[in-house]
Amino acid sequence: MTTPDGRAALTAVYRDALLGDVIPFWLRHGLDRDHGGYLTALDRDGTVIDTDKSIWFQGRGAWTFATLYNTVEQNPAWLDAAKSGIEFLRRCGSAPDGKLYFTVTRDGRPLRMRRYVYSESFAAMANAVYAKATDDGQATEDAMRYFDAYLDYSFTPGRMPAKVEPATRPTKGVGPLMFCLLTAQELREQLGDVRVRGRSCTEWIDWSIGEIERDFLKPDHEALMEVVGSGGEILDHFDGRQLNPGHAIECAWFILHEGKLRSDPRLVRLGLTILDWMWKRGWDDEFGGVFYFRDLRGLPVQDYWHDMKFWWPHCEVVIATLLAWTLTGDEKYARWHRQVHDWSFRHFPDPEFGEWYGYLHRDGRVSVPLKGNLWKGPYHLPRMLWYCWKLLDASKEADVIAKGRGSRPAT
Numbered sequence: 001m002t003t004p005d006g007r008a009a010l011t012a013v014y015r016d017a018l019l020g021d022v023i024p025f026w027l028r029h030g031l032d033r034d035h036g037g038y039l040t041a042l043d044r045d046g047t048v049i050d051t052d053k054s055i056w057f058q059g060r061g062a063w064t065f066a067t068l069y070n071t072v073e074q075n076p077a078w079l080d081a082a083k084s085g086i087e088f089l090r091r092c093g094s095a096p097d098g099k100l101y102f103t104v105t106r107d108g109r110p111l112r113m114r115r116y117v118y119s120e121s122f123a124a125m126a127n128a129v130y131a132k133a134t135d136d137g138q139a140t141e142d143a144m145r146y147f148d149a150y151l152d153y154s155f156t157p158g159r160m161p162a163k164v165e166p167a168t169r170p171t172k173g174v175g176p177l178m179f180c181l182l183t184a185q186e187l188r189e190q191l192g193d194v195r196v197r198g199r200s201c202t203e204w205i206d207w208s209i210g211e212i213e214r215d216f217l218k219p220d221h222e223a224l225m226e227v228v229g230s231g232g233e234i235l236d237h238f239d240g241r242q243l244n245p246g247h248a249i250e251c252a253w254f255i256l257h258e259g260k261l262r263s264d265p266r267l268v269r270l271g272l273t274i275l276d277w278m279w280k281r282g283w284d285d286e287f288g289g290v291f292y293f294r295d296l297r298g299l300p301v302q303d304y305w306h307d308m309k310f311w312w313p314h315c316e317v318v319i320a321t322l323l324a325w326t327l328t329g330d331e332k333y334a335r336w337h338r339q340v341h342d343w344s345f346r347h348f349p350d351p352e353f354g355e356w357y358g359y360l361h362r363d364g365r366v367s368v369p370l371k372g373n374l375w376k377g378p379y380h381l382p383r384m385l386w387y388c389w390k391l392l393d394a395s396k397e398a399d400v401i402a403k404g405r406g407s408r409p410a411t
Contacts (some may be wrong), residue, residue, distance in 0.1 A: 001325065001334050001337065001338065002320075002334055004329070004396070007392050007395060007396060008396070010341075010388075010392060011389055011392040011393060011396070013066065013086070013345070013390045014384075014385045014386075014388045014389040015385075017349075017381055017384035017385050018382065018386055018389060019072075020121040020390070021349075021354045021355065022354070022355055022356075022378070023068065023078075023359055023382060024354070025037075025046060025353075025354045025355040025371070026061070026081075026355075026378040026382075027077060027081060028046060028322070029042055029046030029047075029048070029371075030042065030372070030378060031081060031084060032053075032084070032088075032106065032409075035088070035106055035107045035108065036082070036084045036085075036088040036091070036107075037053055037058050037061075037084055037085055037088030037089075037108075038053070038057055038058060038061040038085055038377065038378070039051060039053065039086075039090040039106070040053070040054060040057050040061075040368060040371070040372040040373060040374065040376065040377035040378075041310055041372055041373050041374070042371045042372040043247065043369070043370055043371070044051045044353050044357075044369040044370065044371060045061040045348060045353045046337075046353065046354075046371065048297075049370065050373075051105070051106035051275055052103050052105060052106065052374070053088075053102070053103065053104050053105070053106060053108075054102070054103055054366070054374040054375075054377070055089070055101050055102055055103065055104060055119045055123075055347035056100075056102070056118055056119040056122050056123075056125075056128075057090050057122075057129075057374070057377040057378075058085045058086075058089045058093060059085065059089060059119060059121075059122030059124075059125065059126040060122045060126070060240050060379035061081070061082075061085045061126075061377060061378045061379065062081075062082045062083075062085030062089070062126035062127075062129075062130060062376060062380065063122065063125050063126040063129055063186075063379070064378045064379055064380075064382050064383065064386075065078045065079070065082035065269060066078070066079070066082035066126065066129040066130045066132075066234055066380075067129050069082060069133050069388065070129060070132055070133050071200050071386070072156070072386075074152075079133060079134070082126075082129075082130055082133065083130070083134075083267060083360075085126065086127065086130050086139065088108065089123055089126070089127075089142075090138075090142070090298075091108060092104055092107075092108025092109075093119070093123065095110065095113060096182050096286075097157070098149065099113065099117070099120075099149070099153075100117070100119040100120055100123060100146075101113055101119070102114040102116075102119060102367040103374060111328070115160055115161045115163070116160075117149065117150050117153040117160070118155060118175075118179060120146045120149045120150040121146070121147075121150045121179045121180075121182070121183045122148070122152070123142070123143075123146040124142075124143045124144075124146035124150060124183050124186075124187065125143075125182070125183055125186040125187070126143075127139040127140070127142040127143035127146065128140070128143040128186055128189075128190035128191050129186070129189045129190055131143060131190065131192040132191075140191060143187060143190075143191065144187075144191075144194065144196055147183055147184075147187060148196050148197055149265075150179070150180070151180065151196065151204075152197070153199050153390065154176040154179075154180065155176070155180075156353075157328070157330055159292050163267055164239075169229075169235070170229060170230035171227050171228065171229060171230065171235065171239075171240075172215070172227070172228060172229075172230060173226060173227050174212060174216045174224065174225065174226055174227075174247075174248075174251065177208045177211050177212050177216075178208070178212070178247075178250070178251045178254060179253050180197050180204055180207075180208045181204075181205055181208040181209060181212075181251075181255075181258075181357070182254055184201040184204040184205045184208070185205060185254070185257070185258065188200075188201035188202060188205075195346060205258060209215050209258070209267070209270070211253075212224075212251065213270060214232060215228055215231075215232030216232070217270075217273075217274070218234065220258040221225070221234075221296055222277040222280070222281075223248075223277055223281060223296055223298070224243075224248040224251065224252075224274050224277065224278060225240075225243070225245055226242055226243060226244050226247065226248075227239055227240055227242070232251050232301070234296070235347070237293075238301075239303045241295050241296040241297060241299065242293055242294075242295065242301060242303075242374070243278070243281055243282075243293065243294045243295065243296055244292070244293055244313075245278045245279070245281050245282025245290055245291060245294060245317075246282065246290055246292070246310070246312065246313020246314070246316050246317060247313070247316075248274055248278040248281075249274070249278050249279070249282070249313070249316050249317050250313075251274060252271045252272075252274035252275040252278065252320050253271065253275075253316065253319050253320035253323050254271075255267055255270055255271035255274065256268060256271035256272070256275075256320065256323050256324060256327060257323065259271055259327070260323070261329060261409060263285055266285060267325055268328075271320075271324070272324055272327075272328070275320050275321070275324055275333075278318075279321075279336060281294050282294065282313070282317075283336075283339070284307075284362065285341075287362050287363045287364065288339070288364070289309040289314065289343050289344075289347070289362075289364065290309065290314055290317055290340065291306065291307055291309075291315045292305055292306055292307065292308050292309070292310055292313065293305075293306040294306070306359065307362040308340075308359060308361060308362060309347070309359075309360040309361070309362065309364065310358065310359060310360075310369065311344075311348055311356050311357070311358045311359070311376065311380065311381060312358075312380040312381075314340060314343070314348065315344075315380045315383070315384035316380070316384070317336075317340045318337065318340050318344060318384050318388060319383075319384050319387050319388060319391075320327075321333050321337035321340060322337050322338040322388050322391060322392075323391060324336075325337055326391060326392075326394075326395050343364075344363075347364040348360070350369075350371070353371075355371045355381070356371070356381055356392065357369060357370075357371070358370065358372075358373070358376040360377075
C-alpha cells in the first residue's frame with residue numbers, strides 16, 4: 001500500500017470484489033422480483049431460507065445500489081434495484097403512526113416493531129441518494145421526514161421507550177449519536193446542508209461529535225464507551241463496562257471522514273485517538289481478527305459471542321485504518337490495515353459461492369454458512385469495498401497532482 005504499485009493492486013482487490021462478486025451475488029439472489037424489495041436471509045449458495053424482510057435493509061440496500069449508480073456507473077440494473085427498495089419502503093415500511101417497522105412478511109404485512117429508529121436513519125440516507133440519482137421530489141421529502149423522525153425519537157426525552165428503567169438507572173448510548181452523524185453527513189452530501197428540526201446537517205454533525213467526545217470518550221481508560229449514565233459517568237455493570245471495538249472504530253472513521261472533508265486537524269486527531277485506543281482493545285493478538293465485545297476492566301463478558309469474529313466490525317476497521325493512513329501517511333496505520341485486510345480476506349470470503357460469511361469462531365472457522373439474515377445483507381461489505389476503492393482512487397489522483405507540483409506524496 002505504501003507504493004503506487006501496491007495501492008493499484010489493492011484498489012483492484014476492492015473494486016473487483018465489489019463489482020465482480022458481492023453486488024452480482026445480491027442482484028442474483030436478493031432481489032424479490034415478485035413483491036419488491038430485498039430478501040436477505042440467504043444460505044451459502046444464495047438459496048432463500050426465510051422470506052421475512054428487514055425494513056432497515058430495504059433502506060440499506062437501496063442506499064448501496066443508488067450510491068453505486070451515482071458514483072460508479074449509471075447502470076440501469078443498479079437503479080432498478082434501488083427503486084425496488086425505495087418503493088417497498090413507501091408501500092410497506094410504515095405503521096399507521098408513521099414509524100417504520102423492523103420486520104414484515106415477504107408481501108409487506110407487519111411482523112415486529114422495535115423501539116429503535118435505525119430503520120428511519122437508513123431510510124433517510126437511501127432516499128437522499130435515490131433523490132440525487134433520479135431527481136425524485138418525493139424521495140427528497142421522505143429523506144427529510146425520516147431524518148426528522150429519527151431525531152425526534154432518538155433525542156426527545158421520553159419519546160422512545162427506555163431500554164433500562166430510567167428512574168432506577170438512567171443511561172444513554174453512543175449509537176444514536178453515531179447514526180445522527182452519519183445520516184446528517186449523507187443528507188448534506190446528497191441534498192446540501194439542509195435544515196431539519198431547527199439545525200443544519202453540519203450543526204447536527206457538530207452536536208453529535210461534541211456529545212460523543214464529552215460523554216463517551218474516556219481518556220483515563222483509553223476507551224470509547226457504548227453506554228454511559230445520563231451525565232456521562234461510567235456504569236460499573238455488565239452493560240456499562242461492555243465495549244464494542246468495531247462499533248467504536250466505525251465511529252472513528254465517521255469522524256475522520258468529517259475531518260477530511262473540512263481539512264480539520266482537530267477532528268482528525270479525535271478520530272485517530274478513538275482508532276488507536278480501540279484497536280488495542282479489539283485486536284486479537286493470538287488468533288488475529290477483531291473481538292466483538294470486550295470489558296472495560298478486562299473482566300469476563302456476559303455475552304457468549306464476545307470473542308467471535310463478525311464480518312461487519314472487520315469491514316469498519318478496514319475502512320478506518322485505510323482512511324487513517326491516507327490522512328497521516330503513518331506506517332502504523334498501513335501495518336494495521338494490512339493486518340485486518342489480510343485476516344478478513346483470508347477468512348470471510350467464500351470462493352465457491354461468493355460473498356462473505358458473516359460469523360466466524362475466534363480462530364477463524366466458519367460458525368454458520370449463511371450469507372445473510374435480518375442483520376447481514378448488502379450494506380457493510382459493499383460499503384467497505386466501495387469506500388476503500390474510491391479512497392485509494394482519490395489517493396492516486398492526489399499523488400499525480402503532488403508529483404506535478406514537485407511534491408513528494410506521503411508514504
